[in-house]
Amino acid sequence: MSVPDNGEPPAGLELTTAEWGMWQAFRNGSTHDLRTRNPLYDDPNGGHPWGPDRSVRARVIALLLLSGPAAQPGRVASLKLTGAYITGTLDLSGGTVEPYVELQGCRFERQVLLPECRFSTLRLVSCSIPRLEGARLATEGDLHLPRCTVRNGIRLTDAHIGTDLLLNQLTVHKDRKGRALAADGLTIAQDLQAEMIEAFGEISMRGAQIGVSLSLRGSRLRNPYGRWALNAPQLTVERTLYMTAAGLSSSPFTTGSTPPYGITNTPMRGTRMQRFECEGGVRLDDGRFGDAVDFYQARFVLEADQEVSLRRIQTPELRFLGERPARGRVVLSGARIVNLVDKSTSWPGPGGLSMAGFSYETLIPRGHFPLARRLEWVAAATPEYAPEPYEQLSNALRACGEDAEARQVLLAKQRRRRETLPPAGKAWGYLQDWTVAYGYKPGRATVWMAVLWACGALLFARHPPGELKHGESPHWNAALYALDLLLPVIDLGQDSYWKPEGRYQWAAAMLIVLGWILATTVAAGASRLLRRS
Numbered sequence: 001m002s003v004p005d006n007g008e009p010p011a012g013l014e015l016t017t018a019e020w021g022m023w024q025a026f027r028n029g030s031t032h033d034l035r036t037r038n039p040l041y042d043d044p045n046g047g048h049p050w051g052p053d054r055s056v057r058a059r060v061i062a063l064l065l066l067s068g069p070a071a072q073p074g075r076v077a078s079l080k081l082t083g084a085y086i087t088g089t090l091d092l093s094g095g096t097v098e099p100y101v102e103l104q105g106c107r108f109e110r111q112v113l114l115p116e117c118r119f120s121t122l123r124l125v126s127c128s129i130p131r132l133e134g135a136r137l138a139t140e141g142d143l144h145l146p147r148c149t150v151r152n153g154i155r156l157t158d159a160h161i162g163t164d165l166l167l168n169q170l171t172v173h174k175d176r177k178g179r180a181l182a183a184d185g186l187t188i189a190q191d192l193q194a195e196m197i198e199a200f201g202e203i204s205m206r207g208a209q210i211g212v213s214l215s216l217r218g219s220r221l222r223n224p225y226g227r228w229a230l231n232a233p234q235l236t237v238e239r240t241l242y243m244t245a246a247g248l249s250s251s252p253f254t255t256g257s258t259p260p261y262g263i264t265n266t267p268m269r270g271t272r273m274q275r276f277e278c279e280g281g282v283r284l285d286d287g288r289f290g291d292a293v294d295f296y297q298a299r300f301v302l303e304a305d306q307e308v309s310l311r312r313i314q315t316p317e318l319r320f321l322g323e324r325p326a327r328g329r330v331v332l333s334g335a336r337i338v339n340l341v342d343k344s345t346s347w348p349g350p351g352g353l354s355m356a357g358f359s360y361e362t363l364i365p366r367g368h369f370p371l372a373r374r375l376e377w378v379a380a381a382t383p384e385y386a387p388e389p390y391e392q393l394s395n396a397l398r399a400c401g402e403d404a405e406a407r408q409v410l411l412a413k414q415r416r417r418r419e420t421l422p423p424a425g426k427a428w429g430y431l432q433d434w435t436v437a438y439g440y441k442p443g444r445a446t447v448w449m450a451v452l453w454a455c456g457a458l459l460f461a462r463h464p465p466g467e468l469k470h471g472e473s474p475h476w477n478a479a480l481y482a483l484d485l486l487l488p489v490i491d492l493g494q495d496s497y498w499k500p501e502g503r504y505q506w507a508a509a510m511l512i513v514l515g516w517i518l519a520t521t522v523a524a525g526a527s528r529l530l531r532r533s
Helices: 017-028 058-067 371-381 387-399 403-418 423-439 443-462 478-486 503-532
Strands: 031-033 055-057 078-082 085-087 100-104 122-125 171-173 179-182 198-200 202-204 220-222 228-231 240-242 246-249 271-274 277-279 281-283 292-294 299-301 307-309 314-320 329-331 336-342 362-365
Touching: 017 031, 017 055, 017 058, 017 078, 055 058, 058 078, 058 085, 171 179, 179 198, 220 228, 228 277, 362 387, 371 387, 371 403, 387 403, 403 423, 443 478, 443 503, 478 503
Parallel strands: 031 078, 055 085, 078 100, 100 122, 171 198, 179 202, 198 220, 202 228, 220 277, 228 281, 240 292, 277 299, 281 307, 292 314, 307 329, 314 336, 336 362
Antiparallel strands: 246 271
């Protein structure tokens, strides 16, 4: 059906009063408002019926957008429709829509079909929509769906948004496959704002690419139907992923009709905070985040078999500052982080944390996070002994100049390893720990050597041994003799000329054995220090 050059509706198309007003408003770029100005009757999600005086047919809207009349002189054609009941299925599949489109407070009778459609800018604000189908949709500008309610899911698979995708305060329910938002392969040139949304079903964003930031501030994701509430492996965000709290204001001046549609800067007063909350697993495996991943005040409600999975993610900063999950697991295996900003009260306990191969360079704790709690954090992630988490923590502490704490971590690693050894190895480990703390406290060896030397010198001063060969022995010196027994390898020219007997022979042998033990443990500790250097 073609539109005549004079801008009138095509012959045979009879327009209702509401449609005629919309047709004329399209030509002059004005807004056609069909509201009653009664909030109860104007609510697109309310139970009040909307009669013929507010109804426009979807096929008339499609005619305007795909083959609409020319604009009046000096005007720009655009579809701006408020408070309309759109009957039938709005099907623009594969079409190219050049006019600007903004529908506010509208109620759709049936689904909206936009697959492979091209728009300049599309804004649906505070609308009630059964389903939005937009696979491979492309826009030169924005796609906005703030405060909309979508009852059977949104599909934006492989869609390309030229600037921003705005979903703030959206309410969306699952489709037949259990997905509230199917956006695998989605590409957005700038921001994806999905603040304070309510999603009932899986949000799937596998392989999506966000040109600037992705904000889920204050949102509530719930998926009791499957494993993942947010399923976004291989997600790329050039700046920051926010799963943090958002400010809520009761001010009547935050319900504007132009972008950002009620999402404003947090006011100083009259505001409460709504945290990000997720009931179901989160999967961000193999994601790339240019600035940070921020979980400040986030709350994860997981079942025993669900995870917050951050396997192999890469980001300069991870802000793990949310509420400790009561169940499920947090998995950081293979993740590569520069700055780890965390709180001791955010991490799950034993069995709830896995971080094999997790690497980070700098620890930035928020609040009280002593080394003892940090060692508990490592132990919680390693139900079976693994050296890597201890070595990673030691390297991070040493990089911050905390050499003493770094040595304590490596000592804790040796003690944890000792529990995996056979009885003989455990006994040797306990001896090394008791004497010189596996070489990480070499000062202990000096004390033990001094004590043994003093005891030996006192013993042999009172009970000097006999000469091995009469007339060939050097001048007797009990202190040098005891020191010669204690120091392996080094010969002070004493012990080979004297022959202790009886219990004093056993005492001399004990000094030699203890000297070797102390020297061996000190040498082992020194070698570890040299390797770390």
